[in-house]
Amino acid sequence: MERMELAGVDSSRLSAVLVTHEHGDHAKGALALCELLDIPLYASFGTALRMSWLEHPLFRAIESEDVFEIEGFRVRPVIVPHDSREPLQFVIEARSEKRLGVLSDLGCVTRNIVKAYQGCHGLQLEANHDPVMLRNGPYPPKLQARVAGNYGHLSNRQCAELISCLAWSGLQSVTAGHISEKNNAEQLVRQELSAALACTPDSVTLLPQDEPSAWFELR
Numbered sequence: 001m002e003r004m005e006l007a008g009v010d011s012s013r014l015s016a017v018l019v020t021h022e023h024g025d026h027a028k029g030a031l032a033l034c035e036l037l038d039i040p041l042y043a044s045f046g047t048a049l050r051m052s053w054l055e056h057p058l059f060r061a062i063e064s065e066d067v068f069e070i071e072g073f074r075v076r077p078v079i080v081p082h083d084s085r086e087p088l089q090f091v092i093e094a095r096s097e098k099r100l101g102v103l104s105d106l107g108c109v110t111r112n113i114v115k116a117y118q119g120c121h122g123l124q125l126e127a128n129h130d131p132v133m134l135r136n137g138p139y140p141p142k143l144q145a146r147v148a149g150n151y152g153h154l155s156n157r158q159c160a161e162l163i164s165c166l167a168w169s170g171l172q173s174v175t176a177g178h179i180s181e182k183n184n185a186e187q188l189v190r191q192e193l194s195a196a197l198a199c200t201p202d203s204v205t206l207l208p209q210d211e212p213s214a215w216f217e218l219r
């Protein structure tokens with residue numbers, strides 16, 4: 001709520017909340033927000049099971065990969081490899097046929113993911129870590145292996161490769177988020193992604209963890 005206010009977003013215009021998976025940085029507070037605004041909470045069965053949401057009247061189950069509609073927006077759930085029960089990410093299409101792809105918390109990019117995110121006009125992607133910083137960073141070996149593994153998070157390089165696969169003439173906006181504070185550095189993200197985006201490092205848009213992003217519009 002606080003972040004919405006800071007971004008100048010009127011919370012009463014929120015129609016629903018989509019939860020990707022049960023990890024705290026994504027699910028914590030989601031139900032409380034939905035209760036406060038009396039709006040539905042969408043999540044997979046596995047996520048809801050983990051969060052004990054199954055019996056809640058505001059919970060709406062997402063059938064994995066079945067497209068559904070929320071107030072004129074078509075929502076396509078996409079299965080991703082991540083170490084949670086039933087993680088999903090989303091491609092959202094407006095009536096104007098503009099498509100926004102939101103993709104974070106995945107250890108590797110599957111063929112299915114590349115197919116699902118083709119033709120997006122906006123992409124919000126994860127550029128989580130730099131492998132060298134991760135290896136030399138403060139995480140214990142087990143956690144390092146988790147982050148770098150196929151069910152962990154995308155590195156800057158993996159993100160850049162994905163951008164190269166998804167780039168097309170209609171792509172207007174790419175933002176990089178879920179950037180690790182300990183295992184990554186802004187400059188490294190900018191370097192890797194600018195090559196894929198064919199822009200200067202300074203014009204790569206990063207989403208910081210500790211403040212709300214600007215408002216982005218697809219035209």
Ligand SMILES: [Zn+2]
Binds near residue numbers: 026
């Ligand atoms: Zn996360």
Ligand SMILES: [Zn+2]
Binds near residue numbers: 021023082084
């Ligand atoms: Zn996660």
